[in-house]
Amino acid sequence: MNIYGIFKNDLDQIANKLKNENILTHEAFAVERPKDAKFGDLSTNIAIVSAKQNGTNPRALSEKYVEHIKALEYVESVSVEGxxxxxxxxKTSSLHKILETILTLGNEYGSSNIGNNEKINVEYVSANPTGPMHIGHARGACFGDTLVNVLKKAGYDVTKEYYVNDAGKQIDVLAESAYYRYLEALGESVTIPEGCYPGDYLIQTGKKLAEKYGNSLKTMENPIQEIRFFVVDNMLELIKDDLARLAIKHDIFVSEYELQKTGYIEKGINLLEEKGLVYYGTLEKPKGMAVEDWEEKEQLIFKSTAFGDDMDRVVKKSDGTYAYFAGDIGYTVHKLERGYTKLVYVLGADHAGYVKRLKSIVSALSDNKVECDVRICQLVNFLNGGEVVKMSKRAGTFVTVGDVIDEVGGDVVRLMMLTRKNDITINFDLKVAKEQSKDNPVFYIQYAHARCKSVLRQAKNDSPDAYNLYLNKDFSVLNNLESQEDMEIIKTLMLFPRILEQASIHNEPHRVVFYAEELANSLHTFWAKGRxxxxxxxxxxxxxxxxxxxxIMIDCIANVIASCLEVCNVLPVEEM
Known part of the structure; x- marks a missing residue:
């Protein structure tokens, strides 16, 4: 039961009725929760947007709506403001009905079919397979995975995808770094050269290479090429292990190397040529900044500015080799061939410059038929009691996800990464993450769920008659909920379906965690007043x-908090 959706549908019917009476036409309008509860439970701007289109006075037009709204069975009163x-x-009875709906639907409360099974591809993490995940990768991982769950709740058909960057020069550097660890495993004294990956995580890879090859790599003409894919697979296993500890499992891993090998870059460029969207020329050197692939020679260039980009993009360099952007073209073709109608990319803060170029190539190759949304996850400042945490000894250059999970657990990491909107920097403080206080949103939300379960256990022993009424779902007892505090909690519970809907529409999974905090606060406030x-x-x-x-109300709170946590792939706790 989404009362916001029900009211919006009823307003559509009222508007159509007024339209048939030649009173007005109407356009898109909103149904919201009033900023101040004293104004009501629901608010709409339908009269304002309709008045603009029809050239009439919005307050006068609103009265025509009010006449019809008053007749709706769930409405107690209507007023016009501003x-x-x-x-x-x-009506109070309508609010009671929400509790009945929650208890009846269980964790299906809030689910909808607004997605209508539309095929969406969400690509997230896609960390270079050159070592274990760092804490910055964790943010995109938690954001992307929770977004997928939100979209599925809203009725979308979603694929979780990881793009493996296994075709670049960094993989050669990785293989070379692993080769030095291989020599080390054979008992040789080695110094890791500058520019190689120094992390201790490659020690195990070196040992595995020694077990697999013995001394034979030392006599090979090109040992780096020989071990390249073996090392990448080892790094992917590290990454998958980290993801598993965050309860994340992708549906598909797509190899950049395989896409290039099977001709997807050429296929993409041919499609652009057929559309007349590439040309040979020289780009003007940008002032004040360095741009990859720029050279003062004729190159093959994509007309990305025709699709909203800041500059056209080089596809093929003057020496015939492909520019980095060419890989994005091939990968886009691969995605479009699989029939997705929307592509979502979750990228790190260092990829902010990719937004327009990705949108431009999706628009060009799909003839503007496929929507592209690029979400940038800002940086994570890793602290302990306000002090910056030193770099990971195991990784050599960064704080790993594994280190953090060892400290606080995967569930805490997942929720903490969603306590800010993706485009805002997060201060992840280990001390706060371990605290049992209101300052720790993870504890605050989980404690609310545990507190609900505690009340139910206590009632079973202390008030068996009431417990049996609750257990038998005797909803007639809901007429006893009359206090303002009861109504405030029910109105907060009423929001959940809308929160999920808006989170799916705007690709903003943090809304679920923000809402869970609000609901937890409602419960804790009620509890405090009861003292x-x-x-x-x-x-x-x-x-x-x-x-x-x-x-019944307590069980509904527990149910909705559990649903919020499950959307985040976090297990709700029964006691604390």
Missing amino acids: AGFINVFL DNENLKFIQKNNSQLTAARL
């Missing part, structure tokens, strides 16, 4: 009807 905003208070006001205690010793009603 320039013509229509505010609605819901001073006997009428607000969840278990009423002499009133089994009210107790049963509160137990």
Whole structure:
């Protein structure tokens, strides 16, 4: 039951009725929660947007809507505020119905079919396979994986994809670095040259190479090429292990090397040539900045500015080799061939310059039919009690995901990475992540769920009559929920389907965690008030009807918090 969606559909019907009476036409409008609860439970700007289109006074037009809105069965009262905003208070019985819906649907409450099984590809993490994941990768991993769950909740058909960058020069450097560790494993004294990967994580790879090849690599003409794919596979296993500890498992791993080998770059360039979207020429040297692939010679160039990019992009250099961007072209063709109607890329802060070029190539190759959304996850400042944490000894150059999970656990990492919108830098403080306080959102949310479960266990022993009413889902007891505090919690629960819907529409999974914090705060506030006001205690010793009603409400809170956590792939705790 999404009361926001129900009200929006009813407004559409009212607007169509007024249109048929030649009173107005209407365009897109919003149904929101009023910023101030004193104005109502729901608010809409339909009269304002309709008035603009019809050249009429919005307040006068709003009165025509009010006449019809008053007749809706779930509406208690209607008022018009400001320039013509229509505010609605819901009937208490309608609010009680929300609790009944939650308890009946369980973890399906909030699910919808707005996606209509549309095929979406979400590519996330895609860290270079040159070592274990660092803490920055974890942010994109948690963001992307939670976004996938949000989209699935909204009825989309989603593929979770990882692009393996295994065709670049960095892989040759990785293989060379592993070769030195191989020599080390054979007992030789080695110094890792500058420019190679110094991390201790390659020691095990070197030992595996020694087990596999013995001394034979030392006599090979090109040992680096021989071990290249073996080393990449080892690094991918490290990455997959880190992802598994975050409860993340991709559906598909796509190899850059394999795409190049099977001709996808050529296929993409041929398609652009057929569309007249590439040309031979020389780009003007940009002022004040260095640009990859720029040279003062004729090159093959993609007309990316025709699709909103800041500059056209080099596809093939003057010496006939492909520019880095050519790989994106081939990969885009590969995605489009699989029938996706929307592509989502989750990238790190260092890829902010890729947004327009990715959107341009998707638009060009799909004839503007496929939507492309690029989400940039900003940096993670890793702290401990406000102090910057030193680099990982194991990795050599960065704080690894594994290090952090060892300290606080995977569930904490996942939730902490979603406590800010993706385009805002996160301060991940180990000390805060371990605290049992309101400052730690992970603890605060989990404690709310555990507190709900504790109340239910206590009621089973202390108030068996009320517990049986709750257990048998006797929803008639909900008429006992009348206090303002009860209504505030129900109205917060009412928001959940809309939160999921908006999170899926805007690709913003952090909304789920923000909402979980709000719901947890509602519960903790109610609990605190119960210390001073006997009428607000969840278990009423002499009133089994009210107790049963509160137990239903408590179970609904636990249910929705658990759903929020499950969307984040976090296991809700029963006790703390």
